[in-house]
Amino acid sequence: MISEPPLPAELRALFAAGADTGRTLSVPLPPGRPVRSEEEPSERPAFWLGDGPAPAGLWARLRAEHARSGLWPLLLDSLDDEDADYRPWGNGEVLPGEMSSPGDHDPDALLARWWVDHTADDAEDQLTPAERAAVTAPFGRTWPGPAVAPLGGKDPDRIADGLAEQLVAGHPSVRIGLVAADRGADAVTVAGWTGPTNYTGDTAEVSAVLRSWEDRFGARVVGVGFATLVLAVAAPPTTRESAMAVAAEHFAFCPDNIWQGEAPHTLAAYADRLVDDHSWTFWWD
Known part of the structure; x- marks a missing residue:
C-alpha cells in the first residue's frame, strides 16, 4: 500500500x-x-x-x-x-x-441587522427617502427574512x-x-x-x-x-420570486452590488440576473 x-x-x-x-x-x-x-x-x-x-x-x-x-x-x-x-x-x-x-455569529441576525443599516436614511445620501425605498422595493425597509433553500441543484464540487x-x-x-x-x-x-x-x-x-x-x-x-x-x-434561484429573496440577502450582505453595480440600481433588476446563475460575485467599495 x-x-x-x-x-x-x-x-x-x-x-x-x-x-x-x-x-x-x-x-x-x-x-x-x-x-x-x-x-x-x-x-x-x-x-x-x-x-x-x-x-x-x-x-x-x-x-x-x-x-x-x-x-x-x-x-x-x-x-x-x-x-x-x-x-x-x-x-x-x-x-x-x-x-x-464564524460560529459566534447568527447569519440570519446579521443579514437582518445589515438590511436595517443599509435601508436607513443617511444624512449624506443624495436619494430621497422615497427613492431609497424604491431601491429595495417591494420590501422597502422591511427585512423579508432569509431565502428558502431550493430543492435539488447540481454537484457543488463540479460547479x-x-x-x-x-x-x-x-x-x-x-x-x-x-x-x-x-x-x-x-x-x-x-x-x-x-x-x-x-x-x-x-x-x-x-x-x-x-x-x-x-x-x-x-x-x-x-x-x-x-x-x-x-x-x-450549485443551487441558485430558478424563479424570479425566489431570486428576489436571494437578492435581498445579497443587498444586506454587500449593498454595493446594487448601489454601484449594473444599472438599473434596484433589487428587482439585480434579481433578474440571479435566476439560474451559478456564480455570485461581490464587490465592496
Missing part, C-alpha cells in the same frame, strides 16, 4: 500546534511561500501563496484533497494587475488576529471546479492560495482578509453568512481579490 506524502513543513506551519498531524497532500505545488500579516507579529502564517499564475486544473485537484490536507484553495487576485506587491496577499496586508470565529477554470482562463493574474480551514466559508476569515472593511471589520461575520449559503445553496468560495469575492453556486 502506497502512503500519501505528508504536508511539507511550510504547509504544516499554517495549522495550530498539533492540528497538522496525519494530514497529507499528493498534489505537486508550484513555487510559493507562506505569508504572515505585515501588522501582526505571529509565528503562524495566515496562508500560503503561489509565486506566479495559477496553473489550469490545480484548484480542482487541491479542492479534491481538502478532506485529507485541511487546506482550502483560493484563487487570489491583487488590487491592480500592475501591483508589484500583489496587495493584499503578497505583502501580508491581512489581519487574522482581529477576526472572531466550483468549473468556475475555478473560468477564473484561471479569464484572469491570468490570479494565483493559488492555501488556507488551513475546515470549510471554504471560513477561509477568508482564517486568512485575515479585510475586503469588506467599510461595512464590517470582522470577516467572521462574512464567513457566518457564507456558511449558511454553503448549506442552503451549495455555494463554494473560489476567488478572492482585494475587495471582491467570487462564489460558485
Whole structure:
C-alpha cells in the first residue's frame, strides 16, 4: 500500500500546534511561500501563496484533497494587475488576529441587522427617502427574512471546479492560495482578509453568512481579490420570486452590488440576473 506524502513543513506551519498531524497532500505545488500579516507579529502564517499564475486544473485537484490536507484553495487576485506587491496577499496586508470565529455569529441576525443599516436614511445620501425605498422595493425597509433553500441543484464540487477554470482562463493574474480551514466559508476569515472593511471589520461575520449559503445553496468560495469575492453556486434561484429573496440577502450582505453595480440600481433588476446563475460575485467599495 502506497502512503500519501505528508504536508511539507511550510504547509504544516499554517495549522495550530498539533492540528497538522496525519494530514497529507499528493498534489505537486508550484513555487510559493507562506505569508504572515505585515501588522501582526505571529509565528503562524495566515496562508500560503503561489509565486506566479495559477496553473489550469490545480484548484480542482487541491479542492479534491481538502478532506485529507485541511487546506482550502483560493484563487487570489491583487488590487491592480500592475501591483508589484500583489496587495493584499503578497505583502501580508491581512489581519487574522482581529477576526472572531464564524460560529459566534447568527447569519440570519446579521443579514437582518445589515438590511436595517443599509435601508436607513443617511444624512449624506443624495436619494430621497422615497427613492431609497424604491431601491429595495417591494420590501422597502422591511427585512423579508432569509431565502428558502431550493430543492435539488447540481454537484457543488463540479460547479466550483468549473468556475475555478473560468477564473484561471479569464484572469491570468490570479494565483493559488492555501488556507488551513475546515470549510471554504471560513477561509477568508482564517486568512485575515479585510475586503469588506467599510461595512464590517470582522470577516467572521462574512464567513457566518457564507456558511449558511454553503448549506442552503451549495455555494463554494473560489476567488478572492482585494475587495471582491467570487462564489460558485450549485443551487441558485430558478424563479424570479425566489431570486428576489436571494437578492435581498445579497443587498444586506454587500449593498454595493446594487448601489454601484449594473444599472438599473434596484433589487428587482439585480434579481433578474440571479435566476439560474451559478456564480455570485461581490464587490465592496
